[in-house]
Amino acid sequence: MILVTGGLGYIGSHTVVELLENDFEVLIIDDLSNSSMSVLDGINSIINKNIFFEQIDLCNAKDLSFIFQKYTNIRAVIHFAAHKSVGESVSKPIDYYKNNISSILNVIDEINKKSEFCPFIFSSSCTVYGKANRFPITEDEPIKPAESPYANTKKIAEEILYDVSLTNKNLSVISLRYFNPIGAHSSLKIGELPLNKPQNLIPIVTKTGIGSNDKLIVNGSDYNTSDGSCIRDYIHITDLAKAHVISLKKLLSKDSLKSFEVYNLGTGKGTSVLEIIKLFESISGLKLNYEIGPRRNGDVPISYANPAKAERELGWKANLSLKEGLSSAWNWEKKINNL
Numbered sequence: 178m179i180l181v182t183g184g185l186g187y188i189g190s191h192t193v194v195e196l197l198e199n200d201f202e203v204l205i206i207d208d209l210s211n212s213s214m215s216v217l218d219g220i221n222s223i224i225n226k227n228i229f230f231e232q233i234d235l236c237n238a239k240d241l242s243f244i245f246q247k248y249t250n251i252r253a254v255i256h257f258a259a260h261k262s263v264g265e266s267v268s269k270p271i272d273y274y275k276n277n278i279s280s281i282l283n284v285i286d287e288i289n290k291k292s293e294f295c296p297f298i299f300s301s302s303c304t305v306y307g308k309a310n311r312f313p314i315t316e317d318e319p320i321k322p323a324e325s326p327y328a329n330t331k332k333i334a335e336e337i338l339y340d341v342s343l344t345n346k347n348l349s350v351i352s353l354r355y356f357n358p359i360g361a362h363s364s365l366k367i368g369e370l371p372l373n374k375p376q377n378l379i380p381i382v383t384k385t386g387i388g389s390n391d392k393l394i395v396n397g398s399d400y401n402t403s404d405g406s407c408i409r410d411y412i413h414i415t416d417l418a419k420a421h422v423i424s425l426k427k428l429l430s431k432d433s434l435k436s437f438e439v440y441n442l443g444t445g446k447g448t449s450v451l452e453i454i455k456l457f458e459s460i461s462g463l464k465l466n467y468e469i470g471p472r473r474n475g476d477v478p479i480s481y482a483n484p485a486k487a488e489r490e491l492g493w494k495a496n497l498s499l500k501e502g503l504s505s506a507w508n509w510e511k512k513i514n515n516l
């Protein structure tokens with residue numbers, strides 16, 4: 178059984194689909210603070226297999242311990258559960274440190290109580306690189322001071338996992354550093370749930386396209402980039418989800434040489450905000466209502482991956498194009514607005 182924490186979230190739900198399609202048995206733990214049971218229905222409508230589900234807060238050590246006693250056949254953990262808004266973390270740092278760090282410490286505690294091998298995949302982020310100096314960004318890019326409490330919780334969690342993996346031989350870790358996940362499952366049964374006001378560019382673009390957001394503000398056009406707007410590496414959510422299954426298989430096969438390994442998950446291509454707008458307009462046939470605004474605090478001008486290590490060591494690379502990702506995001510937006 179594979180424990181997927183935060184398994185009803187955006188990346189978690191797409192990963193659960195891929196796990197089920199690879200015949201893994203899945204237990205989802207989710208506190209539903211940023212998701213809903215409708216996502217479980219969506220997963221079941223894509224692939225009708227039994228999914229175990231428990232709604233608990235991972236910060237409650239007692240409840241989590243009960244789950245590990247109930248499901249004694251947990252043989253690996255994929256940990257997504259975390260608060261994830263960069264902007265919100267700046268205004269609520271304590272919430273982010275308490276939630277993101279306590280939850281992972283409790284999960285590691287339970288794994289340490291197990292006597293058998295139980296590998297761990299961590300949902301990390303390219304934000305650990307801060308303002309990188311070299312592009313494309315490789316895994317040995319020096320880790321810089323975090324630009325936000327969110328990014329810092331990812332850095333701290335990686336450091337905790339590294340230290341514990343050195344002492345606990347039953348805990349092999351792969352930390353996956355996501356660049357910018359976008360899009361929705363091809364079935365449009367799951368996608369990025371609009372529970373809170375979207376912070377990320379692509380959902381804001383599609384909400385502006387559909388009319389529920391009246392205007393897109395481009396956060397700055399005076400950066401030292403081709404057109405002055407920020408550059409990011411937008412990776413299709415399905416490519417990202419597949420990388421977790423490949424990583425899991427590698428860990429379970431125990432052919433991982435090291436107890437702790439990191440991989441960048443990106444396409445290796447950078448795209449600017451203004452280029453995204455142009456691509457959306459060509460996909461949708463709409464004229465997007467946007468204007469140039471001030472820079473956003475905490476933004477790095479450029480961030481895109483060198484995914485060569487994941488290709489070399491995992492045999493994974495992104496296959497779906499930016500156009501496919503943006504089209505699926507737009508189709509998802511239309512679907513959840515019944516259009």
Ligand code: WQD
Nearest residue numbers: 263302355356357376377378381394395396407450473476
């Ligand atoms: C992208 C660009 C904005 C909104 C995300 C995740 C983070 C991490 C990395 C996984 C920036 C600009 C945005 C808008 C804009 N992923 N923008 N107008 O900041 O790269 O971080 O990917 O951990 O968790 O948050 O993504 O989509 O917020 O911004 O101009 O209305 O789009 O300034 O340059 P970001 P984003």
